[in-house]
Amino acid sequence: MSKIVSEKMYELGSKRSEIRELFEYGKKRIAEVGAENVFDFSLGNPSVPAPDCVKETLADLILNGDPVSLHGYTSAQGDAVVRQACADYIQKTHGCNATANDFYMTCGAAASLTISLSALAQEGDEVIILAPYFPEYKVFIAQAGMNCVEVKCRESDFQIDFDAFEKAITAHTKAVIINSPNNPSGAVFSEKTIRQLATILEEAEKKYGHSIFIIADEPYRELVYDAEITVPFIPNFYKNTLVCYSFSKSLSLPGERIGYIFVPPCCDEHDAVYFAVCGAGRSLGFVCAPSLFQKLVPACIGQTADISIYKKNRDLLCNALTAYGYRVVRPDGAFYLFVKALEDDSRAFCEKAKAHDLLIVAADSFGFPGYVRISYCVSTQMIERSLPAFEMLAKEYLK
Amino acid sequence: MSKIVSEKMYELGSKRSEIRELFEYGKKRIAEVGAENVFDFSLGNPSVPAPDCVKETLADLILNGDPVSLHGYTSAQGDAVVRQACADYIQKTHGCNATANDFYMTCGAAASLTISLSALAQEGDEVIILAPYFPEYKVFIAQAGMNCVEVKCRESDFQIDFDAFEKAITAHTKAVIINSPNNPSGAVFSEKTIRQLATILEEAEKKYGHSIFIIADEPYRELVYDAEITVPFIPNFYKNTLVCYSFSKSLSLPGERIGYIFVPPCCDEHDAVYFAVCGAGRSLGFVCAPSLFQKLVPACIGQTADISIYKKNRDLLCNALTAYGYRVVRPDGAFYLFVKALEDDSRAFCEKAKAHDLLIVAADSFGFPGYVRISYCVSTQMIERSLPAFEMLAKEYLK
Numbered sequence: 188m189s190k191i192v193s194e195k196m197y198e199l200g201s202k203r204s205e206i207r208e209l210f211e212y213g214k215k216r217i218a219e220v221g222a223e224n225v226f227d228f229s230l231g232n233p234s235v236p237a238p239d240c241v242k243e244t245l246a247d248l249i250l251n252g253d254p255v256s257l258h259g260y261t262s263a264q265g266d267a268v269v270r271q272a273c274a275d276y277i278q279k280t281h282g283c284n285a286t287a288n289d290f291y292m293t294c295g296a297a298a299s300l301t302i303s304l305s306a307l308a309q310e311g312d313e314v315i316i317l318a319p320y321f322p323e324y325k326v327f328i329a330q331a332g333m334n335c336v337e338v339k340c341r342e343s344d345f346q347i348d349f350d351a352f353e354k355a356i357t358a359h360t361k362a363v364i365i366n367s368p369n370n371p372s373g374a375v376f377s378e379k380t381i382r383q384l385a386t387i388l389e390e391a392e393k394k395y396g397h398s399i400f401i402i403a404d405e406p407y408r409e410l411v412y413d414a415e416i417t418v419p420f421i422p423n424f425y426k427n428t429l430v431c432y433s434f435s436k437s438l439s440l441p442g443e444r445i446g447y448i449f450v451p452p453c454c455d456e457h458d459a460v461y462f463a464v465c466g467a468g469r470s471l472g473f474v475c476a477p478s479l480f481q482k483l484v485p486a487c488i489g490q491t492a493d494i495s496i497y498k499k500n501r502d503l504l505c506n507a508l509t510a511y512g513y514r515v516v517r518p519d520g521a522f523y524l525f526v527k528a529l530e531d532d533s534r535a536f537c538e539k540a541k542a543h544d545l546l547i548v549a550a551d552s553f554g555f556p557g558y559v560r561i562s563y564c565v566s567t568q569m570i571e572r573s574l575p576a577f578e579m580l581a582k583e584y585l586k
Numbered sequence: 587m588s589k590i591v592s593e594k595m596y597e598l599g600s601k602r603s604e605i606r607e608l609f610e611y612g613k614k615r616i617a618e619v620g621a622e623n624v625f626d627f628s629l630g631n632p633s634v635p636a637p638d639c640v641k642e643t644l645a646d647l648i649l650n651g652d653p654v655s656l657h658g659y660t661s662a663q664g665d666a667v668v669r670q671a672c673a674d675y676i677q678k679t680h681g682c683n684a685t686a687n688d689f690y691m692t693c694g695a696a697a698s699l700t701i702s703l704s705a706l707a708q709e710g711d712e713v714i715i716l717a718p719y720f721p722e723y724k725v726f727i728a729q730a731g732m733n734c735v736e737v738k739c740r741e742s743d744f745q746i747d748f749d750a751f752e753k754a755i756t757a758h759t760k761a762v763i764i765n766s767p768n769n770p771s772g773a774v775f776s777e778k779t780i781r782q783l784a785t786i787l788e789e790a791e792k793k794y795g796h797s798i799f800i801i802a803d804e805p806y807r808e809l810v811y812d813a814e815i816t817v818p819f820i821p822n823f824y825k826n827t828l829v830c831y832s833f834s835k836s837l838s839l840p841g842e843r844i845g846y847i848f849v850p851p852c853c854d855e856h857d858a859v860y861f862a863v864c865g866a867g868r869s870l871g872f873v874c875a876p877s878l879f880q881k882l883v884p885a886c887i888g889q890t891a892d893i894s895i896y897k898k899n900r901d902l903l904c905n906a907l908t909a910y911g912y913r914v915v916r917p918d919g920a921f922y923l924f925v926k927a928l929e930d931d932s933r934a935f936c937e938k939a940k941a942h943d944l945l946i947v948a949a950d951s952f953g954f955p956g957y958v959r960i961s962y963c964v965s966t967q968m969i970e971r972s973l974p975a976f977e978m979l980a981k982e983y984l985k
Contacts, residue, residue: 469599
């Protein structure tokens with residue numbers, strides 16, 4: 188308890204996350220038993236290097252660019268050429284109308300979210316989040332002064348439970364955050380899900396007489412592994428959408444903090460929303476997205492790191508765990524496996540996994556107790572080495 | 587007036603700044619009369635390229651580094667090696683105790699400020715700012731939910747007016763933002779000023795029974811031009827200081843967003859303050875400072891762009907304007923000349939300057955009406971070409 192700082196910020200900064208605790212524990216165990224005997228599935232850090240275009244483009248910009256403009260301020264909303272490249276790509280890929288003036292470049296998805304929420308926030312607003320969810324959503328919603336309402340997804344396939352969803356909508360609902368492909372479930376919302384979501388929100392807009400936004404948190408958009416899976420582009424189904432994109436995962440650049448907010452031209456009061464986004468970015472202290480990494484975008488947009496490695500990891504882990512008796516919903520995207528714990532208390536289950544040096548995360552903080560998250564953005568070799576431990580753990584329960 | 591977004595954010599995003607308006611006007615005039623006849627002194631964008639170490643280090647990191655760790659997440663407070671390099675530099679340069687755990691790497695000075703303010707903010711807190719000031723201070727203080735109290739500096743030398751300052755301190759005073767070298771006055775607070783400030787704040791801490799912080803906004807620390815001028819390192823004089831540093835100006839990297847917050851070990855409740863800083867960075871959506879530019883710091887800290895060009899510009903402009911009859915307080919640092927307008931209404935004066943295609947900024951938004959800011963981070967040739975226009979403008983008033 189401090190007397191001189193914000194109690195809320197102190198709490199947020201002093202409480203170590205469970206994931207961080209696990210990671211530190213893993214380092215300790217590595218010192219004790221060797222790296223080859225510790226199986227750390229805790230972190231969502233891309234394990235595949237950035238595609239070649241990243242290195243090539245960065246080297247070209249640095250060796251041949253004019254340093255004053257290369258490293259100089261861009262306009263607050265981002266370099267005009269970069270925003271045009273984003274617009275062209277969205278138009279071409281998703282057939283959605285888009286101009287440079289619909290994009291606001293950000294320092295990654297977290298910034299996209301805090302800026303979007305602050306831009307929309309009005310007295311008493313509620314934001315619906317769908318469990319399982321990225322835990323920081325609650326932090327960002329509180330930062331914007333909004334109230335968080337949780338709705339659980341269906342356990343059978345992690346699509347939206349629309350009965351529960353409809354009950355959660357009130358006169359105060361301002362936005363719904365969706366995250367597809369999802370961290371931590373790996374689920375991709377189907378076109379059917381998105382159409383139904385759009386219909387319900389449009390009805391709620393009419394009923395309550397004000398706009399309701401979908402905030403589409405999309406860092407994993409490109410990380411899907413099967414030809415038959417498509418990730419619906421939300422603005423094509425629902426006009427009041429803010430797309431919060433990040434290049435962190437697609438280009439394996441999570442530390443560089445580069446992404447954007449797309450405010451579709453069809454959005455209600457488009458210019459007001461865009462200006463509010465600009466104002467929120469300014470107010471939160473973002474100034475502009477990192478200049479060099481903005482300038483990387485035109486050459487690399489649409490490319491991805493070699494995600495076939497994630498697909499291989501998913502298949503290996505998913506098949507093995509299913510064979511050992513775990514209940515796994517096969518994830519269509521992202522790089523997480525969401526597995527039902529073999530006892531009701533998922534934290535206790537994770538402790539038992541630790542005894543086998545399997546470091547996996549209880550999904551309680553993701554709003555879904557009873558499950559665990561296994562990040563498969565790791566080396567395939569580590570997964571192979573870990574399988575006997577997963578098998579032994581299952582045998583302790585499933586005798 | 588929008589019905590669906592935050593009115594405050596809409597206001598911040600839709601009102602174009604005077605500086606931006608001027609810049610757009612300048613582009614229009616360039617199209618009409620040619621670039622050589624327009625004298626744009628409006629922007630504070632470094633005009634000198636980054637030092638060689640920047641290009642060399644970036645090229646080395648990109649060509650020879652492991653892309654997964656190079657572009658990966660660092661810990662939220664910043665890479666440990668980078669923070670150690672900052673600590674070593676501060677210890678060596680300023681003789682101030684510093685460890686890696688006293689540094690929090692940020693996306694530049696604006697982020698350092700919004701994070702520091704949010705970390706400290708408690709119900710009813712007041713923050714004192716000293717006019718002339720960087721206009722965004724008021725935005726950042728409001729973002730943190732704090733109240734802003736303005737105190738004007740002495741017009742004779744732009745040091746602190748301590749009579750006015752003492753009157754502004756109340757039981758609610760939580761912090762004072764100082765910015766030395768100053769944007770827009772160019773003044774550097776002397777050791778005498780800092781010692782007196784420290785004494786007054788220590789007395790106020792005793793009187794009111796709580797800590798009061800100096801938030802030292804220091805993007806211009808290295809931009810001083812005369813051997814006899816030193817910029818006091820505030821933690822050596824006052825323990826409750828948060829140093830908000832940015833490499834934007836020293837390394838000419840303003841678009842890359844890289845800086846730090848230093849929480850000195852001697853600070854009251856050091857760990858609580860540091861944790862609150864971590865919490866505020868998390869809450870505002872910063873995740874981590876850009877990874878590549880963090881990793882540039884160990885090789886480049888302490889180096890600067892070629893600031894002799896700014897010195898030459900300052901001397902040329904300062905001497906010429908003084909000779910034409912303007913009242914100029916010779917700036918010791920930063921890259922701004924703060925000049926008394928030749929009529930009471932500084933905005934009207936700037937309009938008359940525009941008739942000579944001299945684009946200079948009225949200081950009203952800096953909290954100091956009656957003055958103008960002339961940015962000399964421009965080419966020396968432009969300054970030379972502009973001098974007849976400054977002379978003619980003076981003659982209109984000083985007949």
